[in-house]
Amino acid sequence: MEPMDSISFxxxxxxxxxxxxxxxxxxxxxxxGMRTRFTLRHVLVRDAVAFGTRMGFIMVEADALHEGKSxxxxxxxRGDSVSVLLVLKCPGYPDRTILTCxxxxxxxxxxxxxxxxxxxxxxxxxxxALRELxxxxxxxxxxxxxxLRELTxxxxxPGGCDEAIGLYYAELHIDESLARSxxxxxxxLACEHEHIRLRVIDLADVPGIGMTDAKTLLSWHMYHxxxxx
Numbered sequence: 001m002e003p004m005d006s007i008s009f010x011x012x013x014x015x016x017x018x019x020x021x022x023x024x025x026x027x028x029x030x031x032x033g034m035r036t037r038f039t040l041r042h043v044l045v046r047d048a049v050a051f052g053t054r055m056g057f058i059m060v061e062a063d064a065l066h067e068g069k070s071x072x073x074x075x076x077x078r079g080d081s082v083s084v085l086l087v088l089k090c091p092g093y094p095d096r097t098i099l100t101c102x103x104x105x106x107x108x109x110x111x112x113x114x115x116x117x118x119x120x121x122x123x124x125x126x127x128x129a130l131r132e133l134x135x136x137x138x139x140x141x142x143x144x145x146x147x148l149r150e151l152t153x154x155x156x157x158p159g160g161c162d163e164a165i166g167l168y169y170a171e172l173h174i175d176e177s178l179a180r181s182x183x184x185x186x187x188x189l190a191c192e193h194e195h196i197r198l199r200v201i202d203l204a205d206v207p208g209i210g211m212t213d214a215k216t217l218l219s220w221h222m223y224h225x226x227x228x229x
Contacts, residue, residue: 007031007043017048017055024055025122026079030162039065054121076161082129083117084148085169085219086137087203090176095203098182099216100136102196113199113209115216117165125166136187136196141178143170151222156214167219 009018021027034040042063049057062073088096097115104112118132126145133143151167179200188194201209206220 006040007045009045010047013045013048017050020050020055021045021048021058024058024077024079026077026162027055027058027060030060030075030077034062034064037066038062038071039068041065074160078119078161078163079122080120080125080164080166081117082120082125082132082166082168083115083215083219084129084133084143085115085151085167085223086133086141086143087169087171087223088179088200089171089173090179093176093179096179096200097203097206098137099199099201099206099209100187100196101199102188102194112212113216114213115219117215125168129166129168136194137182137198138185138187141172141174141182143172147172151219151226154214154218165215167215167222169219169223 007022009015009021031043034043040062044061044063045058046061047057047059048055056078058077060073060075060077062075064071064073086098088098090096099113100116101111101113103110116132116136118128118136120128123131126148129148130143130145133141147170148168149170151169153164153166155162155164157163182198183200185198186196187198188196203220206216209216
């Protein structure tokens with residue numbers, strides 16, 4: 001194993017963040033993988049951003065070899081995430097689902113429609129999914145651990161980011177009054193500057209919502225493939 005002095009920090013990173021970076025679960029996991037599967041000569045932490053008590057984005061540059069050859073070394077470490085496709089079943093209505101509509105600065109969109117999702121923050125996929133549903137959808141939509149079914153886990157952009165996402169779904173039998181109360185609901189955590197408005201749409205209409213993210217379309221396709229078995 002490489003010694004810890006094989007890791008250095010860019011001079012403009014607050015020294016108070018050094019220990020937090022080294023202890024962050026997503027950094028430790030990435031570092032272990034690099035030391036196990038590559039010849040790792042040095043890691044430069046180029047930038048680090050903390051979100052309150054949570055260590056968030058960590059930009060690293062690895063000097064690494066694979067089979068004696070240098071490999072591209074830049075990576076954004078942010079940890080794993082989870083999303084849930086909610087399939088709402090109401091008597092007399094087609095299956096529907098819930099999408100969040102919120103601002104996404106990285107893609108310069110103020111109104112991106114996508115499935116409810118969130119970062120793991122060191123927790124389990126299932127417990128994080130339940131927490132995010134409560135925060136983004138509302139506690140009155142009762143979703144329990146036994147309701148969640150796993151679709152798959154995938155890396156979202158392995159050429160530049162470590163994030164893997166767990167895709168889940170849940171089929172919920174609810175009455176129409178609850179479905180109506182969800183449509184247009186405003187949710188999100190003010191402390192995290194989340195301003196979310198819910199959309200309830202027919203499940204069949206998901207592919208036609210316009211440009212969205214990978215988790216939304218992949219979850220939709222995988223759910224339908226599972227139903228066709």
